[in-house]
Amino acid sequence: MSRVFGPTRNRNSSHAGPRLMLRLALGGCLLALCGCAAFSRNTAEHQKVVNGRLLTQQGVDALQRGDLERAESLLAKAKKSCPVDVHTRSQYAEALHQKGDVDGAIAEMQQAIRISGDDPGLMVRLGRIYYQAGRLPEADQQAQQAIAKYPRYAPAWLLAGDLAERKSDWQDAEACYLRCASYAEDLPPVHIRLARTQRNLSQPDRSLASLTRAERAYPQGEAPVELLVEQGLTCQAAGRNEAACEYLIAAMEKGAPSPELMSRLAQCELAAGRIARAEWALRQTLSMDPQNVRGREIAAQIPLARQRMEQTLQR
Incomplete structure (x- = not known):
């Protein structure tokens, strides 16, 4: 009997197709479930962020x-x-x-x-918190770390200058403020601080130049009290007493008068030879602070100044 040769048929092949389809379907369902869970998690996380x-x-x-x-x-x-x-x-x-x-x-x-x-702004802000709390070593550490990582970051130099000024280290303060100004020329407060430092270093001319730069940053008539006060004190240090009086009066008109500023005004009025105005400022000073040291010194000087004026008029 002849035998016909051809491809051999596997007895299980008739079941392979349905099984494969079932596996694929199950796999697809599993992937879909995983995808839905991941999507749900991502959506929940996104909503938390929002x-x-x-x-x-x-x-x-x-x-x-x-x-x-x-x-x-x-x-x-x-x-x-x-x-x-x-x-x-x-x-x-x-x-x-x-x-x-x-x-x-x-x-x-x-x-x-x-x-x-180590964001530099946050490092300096932490330094400011320490500074305001009087914890100066920690404040200095933040300033120095910020400078070490970001040597051209102006606010870090400003904080370092404030710390030096707090210790009355005027030379170090001036160096820090100069570095700050070189990196951020549009930062008016640094020029005011620089002027204050230079005044304390007995450099009134340099102080006035720094104040001129600071003044340019503000519209006319909108100078802050801090700037007006420093202009007055610097003019006093430079011997420009009448100009000093104008700045101090402007500062007190914009802010609240204080015994410190009023006594400075009395001092400048007296140095300018305006005795009556000096007496008025002195009365205001002692009404706010009867024990004011500068006020008591001026009170002792006024009779002598009046006597000298009378002698001059008699000549």
Whole structure:
């Protein structure tokens, strides 16, 4: 009997197709389920970030309005929602600082710096918190670390200059402020500080030049009190007493008069030979501070100045 040769048929081949289809279907379902779970997780995480940013913005708005309780509450929730957000951490630190929780503010700012990878602005801000708390070694450490990493970062030099000025190290302060000014010429406060340093170094002419640069940064008539005061004190140091009086009066008209400024005014009026005006300023000084040392010195000088004036008129 002849045998027909041809392809051999596997007895299981008739079941291979349906099984393969079943496996593919199951695999597809599994992938779909995994994909849905991943999508769900990603969506939830994204929503947490969105909610955190919204809470942060609301917290910052409350902080700017001075509503510290609400600001702290909102920013605490924002931090919990997104703990690695640098902006949220730093603003939460600001809220704590303004509420008087210095240690809490420092801890949060340290975390913000770590997360940011040593952002220079945050390093200097932490230094300022230390500075305001009187913790000068820690403030100096922040300033020096920022300068070491970012040597052209002007605010770090400004902080270093303020620390030197706090110690009355006028030469070091001047050097720091000059470096700051070289990196940020449009920073008016540095020129005011530089002028104050130069005045204390008995360099009134250089101080006046620095004040001229600072004055250019403000529209006419909008100079801040700090600038007007320094202009008055520098003019006094340069022997320009009448100009000093004008600046000191302008400063007190813009801000609240103080025994310090009023006694300076009395001193300048007396040096300018305007005895009646000096007496008025002296009365204002002693009414605010009866024990004012400069005021008492001027009170002793006025009779002598009046006597000299009478002798001059008799000649």
